[in-house]
Amino acid sequence: MSHPRPLHSAALRLHLNSRLLRMSFAGTLCACAIIPPTWAQQAPERAQYTIAAGPLDIALSQFAAASGVTLSFGSTQTQGLTTPGIQGRYSFDEGIARLLAHSGLQARQEGVGRYSLVKTPSDSTLELGATTISGSALGDTTEDTGSYTTGPMATATKLALSSRETPQSITVITRQRMDDQNMRSLEDVLKNTPGIAVTKAGPHRATFYSRGFTVENLMTDGLSNDLSHYLSRDMNSSPDMAIFDRVEVVRGATGLMQGSGNPAAAVNMIRKRPTATPRVTVTGSAGSWDNYRTEFDASSALNESGTLRGRVVTAYQSKDSFQDFVSAERSVFYAITEADLNEDTTFTFGASNQDANNNDSWGGLPVARDGSDLHLKRSTYLGSTWEYWDQDNTTAFSRLEYRFANNWKMLLSASKSWSQLNMLGSIPMRTWQSDFVEWGQNIGRYEYKDQQNSYDGYVSGPFSLFGRTHELVVGASRRELTFNGKGLPIDVETNTNLYRPTGIPKPDVSATPWTQHRTSQQEGTYITTRLNLSDDLKLILGGRLDWYEYDVDTRWEGKSSASSLPNKVTRHLTRYAGAIYDLDAHHSVYVSYTDIFRPQTELDAQNNALKPIEGKNYEIGLKGEYFDASLNASAAIFRIDQENRAKELNRNLCTPRGTTCYEAAGAVRSEGLELEINGSPAPGWELGAGYTYSSAKYTKDSNPDNVGRLFSTDTPRHIFKAFTRYQLPGDLNRWTIGGGLYRQNTIYKKGTNSADAPPPHAYRIEQKAYTVTDLMASYKASENVDVRLNLNNVFDTHYYQAISANTDYGNNLYGAPRNAMVTVRWEL
Incomplete structure (x- = not known):
């Protein structure tokens, strides 16, 4: 249903100014986008090469050094391959084509003086053109x-x-x-x-x-x-x-x-990265509940040599909801520039902003005292029209890549993000004044600001040892967080009629008795190596040292809470080990151990912070790669032990006596199975599917009754997800059809209501197992235009995508009913 979105005049001016700035920037970039790239059109120069027959990796390294270019490839790509070598005068394209003949590999140009090796698809041809050898084997970029x-x-x-x-x-x-x-x-x-x-x-x-x-x-x-x-x-x-x-x-x-x-x-x-080849894409969508969206994406070289490339992406979406009164709008802006400072150095800088304004509540729908479903309509909205949840996220980022000789490189990255949330919303809440029978509202108004900085730098490349080529990564990282928040929660008696709800007047929530200032810093150094032990056996070893500091000051009406104590972790060691053995040309078996730590804020009996929680992951699996790696499949069995979880002690052991303290003795174990397949089983057919079984249970806890019980009962243990598309053959090849399936097992929450409330005292909130089916059809109307229809929840399954934690607060959230969206995409 359509309804107004309130905007204050100052906010409106800021909104319009922001849009005008974005439009001007986009116009500038689009004007530059008409400049065609010419780095791929230079006349080929010939040079004298003398490269002996032998191992392909050695020959390629010699050829790249003699050509003055950077050629990136992994040791596994050329493992066991040889070349007859070349002697004479050749252009770069001619020379590398002869070196790679019958290898199943081809060179792909990544920028000025930069190439990488990719697999040659079975239907491609080798063309000694002016830029590189043609083909579209899968690289790390998935677009197109x-x-x-x-x-x-x-x-x-x-x-x-x-x-x-x-x-x-x-x-x-x-x-x-x-x-x-x-x-x-x-x-x-x-x-x-x-x-x-x-x-x-x-x-x-x-x-x-x-x-x-x-x-x-x-x-x-x-x-x-x-x-x-x-x-x-x-x-x-x-x-x-x-x-x-x-x-x-x-x-x-x-x-x-x-x-x-x-x-x-x-x-x-x-x-997305800038492309040297000019491209423009405009996408428009319209769907159920007045769901409208537009996207604009333009990329090109920005100078004649192609050493400067840029891209801009904008999107705007406005939609209502299957719930009464609920609506949302979102705008997105992204700009990135990539510059080849010389043939060895590339610098990237970009920025993005996402602004989301949601007219929606804080919570969801309630359940009965025994946890059973109240069968409220999916359109039910128990909030008021003045509620909002507005988010703004801005990020600036940069990256410097320097390519040394012998396929070594250095990569320095940095990002800085500013996030802000302004919200005023309500959650349905049982009132104690009515013996927990009637429903009121817990209303909160909060403002959060979050700034995060993240830095990372590493060098990587191959090295030789015992006659084999191995790989090494050495790096360091740092990240910083500063959070400031303030707000107010209040309880309001509304005696809400759940089946005929009406809003209430906006209460006075101008005070901000709750405040929080929180900071954290983490610095780490890491090293990873991939050892080529034999043609069939690879060993990956890694380690990381971290220094972590955390401090939080939470106050109510100026009084600091007891949890506001700093925490520090010094030189924590993280380990990584994995081995992969190739069974044949298509299958590999692997085993791995990985771990991670999580600092804790709980205090021990001497008022010191507990040592970090440690998560240890043990995994064994089988992987398959088919049809020139266009189809990948895997099966894995895992066990995770999370140790040192806070376990509450007898209060007589705490300092001072009677307060709350903990020991690092709790533990949870998660075990499961994962099966997955992704890619193309046949020409024109793409498939992505996976089944997961995961069961996490307490093995140690301060409550002995929890041992052996599920750690989280409101997350599914069995999940099956699949989606596939197929391009019809012959005269129908303009059509593509597809569909998807989602299936999960029953989830629940159970517990005991307040002893002060009337019976029933026990409750169980449940969402039984359900299946959701989606369909898709697309039609290529012309060389530049595609039309797609998505039909979601085809059988209009009624289900809750999330359930409440207890019966006192309403947080059940319906999944979307049957809905459709039509998308038209134009690309130049």
Whole structure:
């Protein structure tokens, strides 16, 4: 339903000024975009080469050095391959084509004087053109590949390794799959990522889980942002996908790259990069509940030589909801410039902003006293029209890459982000004045500001030892967080009629008795090596040392709480070990151990901070790679032990006696199985599917009754996710059809109501197992225009995507009913 979105005059002026600035910047870039790149059109120069027959990797290194270019490739790409060598005068393209003849590899130009090796697809041809050898084998960029899988990725170890070469469970959600399934936010992506569960504590308060534990870091281009505190998650949890090429997910303990966190997963969003070839894409969408969206994406070389490249992406979305009164709008702006300072050095700088304004409540729908469903309509909204949840996120980032001789490189990266949340909302709450029978509202008004800085630098490259080529990464990182928040919660008796709700007048919530100032810093150094022990056996070893400091000052009416004590972790060692053995040309078996630490704020009997929680991940798996790596499959069994969890002590042991203190003695064990397949089983057919079983249980706890029980009952243990697309053959090849399936087991929360309340005292809140089915069809109307229809929840399944933690507060959130969206995409 349509309704007004209140904007104050000052905010409106800022909004319009921001839009005008963005339009002017976009216009400047678009004007530059008409300049055609010419670095790929230079006349080829011939040079004299004398390269002997022998191992391909040695010959390629000699050829690159003699040509004065950088040629990047992994040792596994050329393993066991030889070349007849070359003698005579050749252009670069002619020479490398002869060296790579019959190798199944081809060179791809990445910039001025920079090339990489990729696999040659079976249907490609070798053309000795003016730029490089043609072909479209999968590299690390997924845009325009049409694939549901990708080539090398570096999220796990900083080494550029394929899925088969990585001794952990990984998933890459590509640009093509995001487009096919109309994924517009990170929440959409992770809902469709195998091994990831999404829960919510409110309409805009998503939390991501993997292997039973909360994901506490979000990475962008390999740089982490800290989401370990729920207040930071409130501001940063759902980036728009318009600016990203892909999302890489590594499941399990990922401390080697992230430092602190839970043994859950590393989620790494990879931004779109500028292209030297001019391209413009305009996309428009319209869907159910007045859901409208536009996107504009332009990229090109910005000078005649092609050494300066730029890209700009903008998006705007406005939508209502299946819930009464609820609406939202979101704007996105992204600009990036990439400059080749010389043939060895590339500098990147960019910035992005996402502004989201949501007219929505803080909570959801309540349940009965025994936890049973009240069967409220999906359109039910128990808030008021004055409620809002507004987020603003701005990021500036830079990167400097320097390429040394012999395929060594140095990469320095930095980002700075500013996040802000302004909210005024309500949660349905049982009132004690009515013996917990009637419903009132808990109303909160809060303002949060969060600034995070992240830095990382490393060198990597090959080295020779015992007649074999190995790889090494050495680096250091630092990240900083500063948070400031203030606000006020109040309880209001409203005697809400759940079946005929009406709003209430806006209360006075101008006071800010609650304040919090929080800081954290983490510095780390790391090293990773990939040892080529034999043609079939690789060993990856890594280690990291971290220094961590945390301080929080939380106050109510100026009085500091007891939790406001600083915490420090010094020289914490994180370990990584993995071995991969190639069974044959298509299959590998692996085993790995990884760990991660999480600082604690709880105090022991002497009022010292507890030692960090440690998460240890043990994993064994089988990986397959088929059809020139266009199809990847994996199976993994894992066990995670999270140790040193805070376990409450007898209060007589605390200082002073009678206060609360803990020991680092609690433990949780998670065990499970993951099966996954991604890529192209046949021409025109793309498939992404995964099944996960994960069961996390207490093995030690301050409450002996918890031992053996599930650690989290409101996250599913069984999840199956699949989506596929197929391009019809012959005269129908303009049509592509697809569909998806999501299935999860029953989730629940159970407990005991207040003893002061009337019976029933026991409750069980439950969402039974359910299945959601989606369909997709697209039609290529012309060379430049594609039309796509997405039909979601085809059978209109009624389900809760999240359930309440207890019966006192209403946080049940319905999943979306059947809905549709039509998207038209024009590309030049």
